Amino acid sequence: MPEPRRRADAVRNREAVLDAAETLFSRSGPAEVSMNSVAAAAGVGKGTVFRAFTDRTGLLQALAERRTAPLRAAVTGGPAPLGPGSPPRERIPALLDALAAAKLENLSLYRALEEAGAASPYQSASYAWWHTTLRDSLARLTGGQDAGFLAHTLLAAVRADLVTHLRTVEELPEEEIRSRLAAHVRTVLEPLSS
Amino acid sequence: MPEPRRRADAVRNREAVLDAAETLFSRSGPAEVSMNSVAAAAGVGKGTVFRAFTDRTGLLQALAERRTAPLRAAVTGGPAPLGPGSPPRERIPALLDALAAAKLENLSLYRALEEAGAASPYQSASYAWWHTTLRDSLARLTGGQDAGFLAHTLLAAVRADLVTHLRTVEELPEEEIRSRLAAHVRTVLEPLSS
């Protein structure tokens, strides 16, 4: 596979689109960010956006991936408590707290991502990755039993629309949300035999 | 308020639309059920559908309400374990199991409902009702502390898209899903001081 060599203007445009989309999402809800507006904000034609990212979901994924690259790196190869070496009882709360923090920082992006057009969030590679990571850590405590289901329920507790509801309707501050989540994780982890 | 008296054809059409929509949802995913197709299947014009239900969300809500009326009745005024008199340790698992069962029976309807077009599921009256009901029961165990958050997490565990994923991708049978959910509920309820 001899890497087909990207043209300079193509990579420049790709970056511009990501930047524009990032700004738009930071300023308004997911519904206001249409592909048209992204293209316009990037000073680029619509076709360029779709060529670079295939479809809306592709753009959202690329954006989310770029924003959370450090987090993913910390989880896959970093030190404790996020890194793969950490003991589950430290790592699992850390994972969920980090994920919650990431969502809180990029709420409308994550909302857009989880609405997902047609496909449910459960189809995405990103969800699969988090689920696997979490499940494996959990399995070291449970012996594997129901770790998968438990991982799903924990991840469901940090879904972007729920977090949004907690922030905007129940008006909980970030730290409050994170501490309640932490308490919940503690509760769930408690009874697991080491 | 002297009840404006509904015309006979209007109520007939309303029913026809509900029936048609119900059939469509039972046969295909939420994306396939457009307002147009509902109108066509009901043998009725589009305007009639929108006049009767205001918008798509209104139709979905009306449909869900009709399908789960018995369940709501059982919860608000029925006998144990669902009824309001039952002790929380019986009632809470029963509530979640019943809700899970309802979703399993009407998966694509609930998926459509939770996608919600623009508004998140957390805006809906139906969610608020379940959340309040569950929170109140939980509060009788926790003394109120974090009952609201816990109720959210429990409800998140039965979200339609998650349930769909468990059924179709992980291929768990209904009973398996319900029993894992039950186990999870037990775990979460366990540490609560009575």
Add this chain to the structure above:
DNA sequence: GGGTGATACGGACCAAAGGTCCGCATCGTA
């Protein structure tokens, strides 16, 4: 620097879906 093929650009265009509108039909009542 100039020529040439490959690659990317951009915006007109398309299709689908939710929602609106209003001339016409049907209902309920006297």
Add this chain to the structure above:
DNA sequence: TACGATGCGGACCTTTGGTCCGTATCACCC
């Protein structure tokens, strides 16, 4: 049976994701 109120239906509008292709730009070689 007549007549006003209510409801009907489908053409129409708007928005949005996504496609297409004639044109411009890039990268490479001479």
